[in-house]
Amino acid sequence: MQDVIIVGGSFAGLTAAMQLGRARRKVSVLDTGLNRNRYAAHAHNILGHDGTPPGDLLARARAQVEHYPTVQLVQGKAIAIAGEPDNFAITTEDGASLEGRRVILAYGIVDHFPAIPGFAECWGKTVIHCPFCHGYEVAGQRWGLVYSSPMSLHGPVLYANWTDDITLFLDGHEIIEQERSKLDKRGVKIIDAKLKSIRHDNGQLHSVATEDGQQVELEALYAHPRNHPSADLHAQLGLDMTETPTGTMIAVGDMQATSRPGIYAAGDLTTAMHSVTFASNSGSMAAMGVLQSMMG
Numbered sequence: 001m002q003d004v005i006i007v008g009g010s011f012a013g014l015t016a017a018m019q020l021g022r023a024r025r026k027v028s029v030l031d032t033g034l035n036r037n038r039y040a041a042h043a044h045n046i047l048g049h050d051g052t053p054p055g056d057l058l059a060r061a062r063a064q065v066e067h068y069p070t071v072q073l074v075q076g077k078a079i080a081i082a083g084e085p086d087n088f089a090i091t092t093e094d095g096a097s098l099e100g101r102r103v104i105l106a107y108g109i110v111d112h113f114p115a116i117p118g119f120a121e122c123w124g125k126t127v128i129h130c131p132f133c134h135g136y137e138v139a140g141q142r143w144g145l146v147y148s149s150p151m152s153l154h155g156p157v158l159y160a161n162w163t164d165d166i167t168l169f170l171d172g173h174e175i176i177e178q179e180r181s182k183l184d185k186r187g188v189k190i191i192d193a194k195l196k197s198i199r200h201d202n203g204q205l206h207s208v209a210t211e212d213g214q215q216v217e218l219e220a221l222y223a224h225p226r227n228h229p230s231a232d233l234h235a236q237l238g239l240d241m242t243e244t245p246t247g248t249m250i251a252v253g254d255m256q257a258t259s260r261p262g263i264y265a266a267g268d269l270t271t272a273m274h275s276v277t278f279a280s281n282s283g284s285m286a287a288m289g290v291l292q293s294m295m296g
Ligand SMILES: Cc1cc2nc3c(=O)[nH]c(=O)nc-3n(C[C@H](O)[C@H](O)[C@H](O)COP(=O)(O)OP(=O)(O)OC[C@H]3O[C@@H](n4cnc5c(N)ncnc54)[C@H](O)[C@@H]3O)c2cc1C
Pocket: 007, 008, 009, 010, 011, 012, 013, 030, 031, 032, 033, 034, 035, 036, 037, 038, 039, 040, 042, 043, 044, 045, 046, 076, 077, 078, 079, 106, 107, 108, 109, 111, 123, 124, 125, 129, 133, 134, 230, 231, 266, 267, 268, 269, 274, 275, 276, 277, 279
C-alpha cells in the first residue's frame, strides 16, 4: 500500500511527487507522457527555465523526482478508481492495480481543435492560447483572436501590452453594438464571418481565410478551444465539478481537496488559469493537503 497515488506525471503531478518524496512518503506516479504543452518548441514564463523545451523540462524533473527512493514513476494509463480514504485502488489499462491511502488527480485536460484546416498543424507554434507563454516572441506583429466566449472580448485589451495590430474574428458569433464600438475605438479590426482555413507553412502561419472570401495576413492567432479532462476518474468518483468559459473543471477547496475525502486534484484540471507555474503551485498545495490529512 502506497501513501499516495498520483495520476498524471507532468508539472502538477511531479511537483506533488517531489514534495511528498522529500517528506519520505511512499508515492506512485502513473503517467501516459502527454503533457499539454508538448506542441510547443519552447516553454516560457517559468522562472529559471525560460525558453526550455517542455520535454527537456519534464525529463529533468522526472530524473530529479526519481532520485527519491520512496517515489516510483509508473508508465501506464489509469482507467478505474474505487475505494475510500486509507484504501483506494486504481486500475491501469494493462490490468495492474495500485493501492494508496490518498489520491491526487493531476491528469490535465485535452484541447478540442475546431475542424478548421491548418488549426491543428499550427497549434502551439503560431496558433496559441496564452500571450504570457508565447506573446513576447511575436510582439509588435499582426495578431488575430478567434472569439469563443464573452471572455474573448477582454483579449484585445490585454493584448495591447504586446501589439496594436489586432483582428478579432467573431467566427459567426454576434456581439452587442456597445462592445463593437468599444473595440472600434481601440483600433481593433473586427471580422464577422466564420473561419474557413488557416494557410501556413509547417505550422508557421501566413493568413486566415474566412467563408466570405477575406484573407487576413497574420503572424499569430490566439484561440481558446473547448477542453475537457483527459480521463474520467473524477466522474467515476462523482466529484463536484465547476464550469469555466473553456470547459468543466474539478471543483477544489482548501489545499486542493475535492468533494470526496482522501481525493485531491491539481493542475489544469482544476482551474481556468493554465500555466506551468500555476500547475506546479497547485501540485505543491495538493501534496501539503495530503500530508496534513495523514497527520495525527
Ligand atoms: C500549446 C501550449 C503551449 C503552452 N505553453 C506554455 C508555456 O510556455 N508556459 C507555461 O507556463 N504554460 C504553457 N502552457 C500551459 C501548460 O502546458 C499547462 O498549464 C501545464 O502543462 C499543466 O500541467 P498539468 O500537470 O496540470 O497537466 P499536463 O501537462 O496536461 O499533464 C497531464 C499528465 O497526465 C497524463 N495523463 C492523462 N491521463 C492519464 C491517465 N488516465 N493515466 C495516467 N496519466 C494520465 C498525461 O499524459 C500528462 O503527462 C501551454 C499550453 C499549451 C496548450
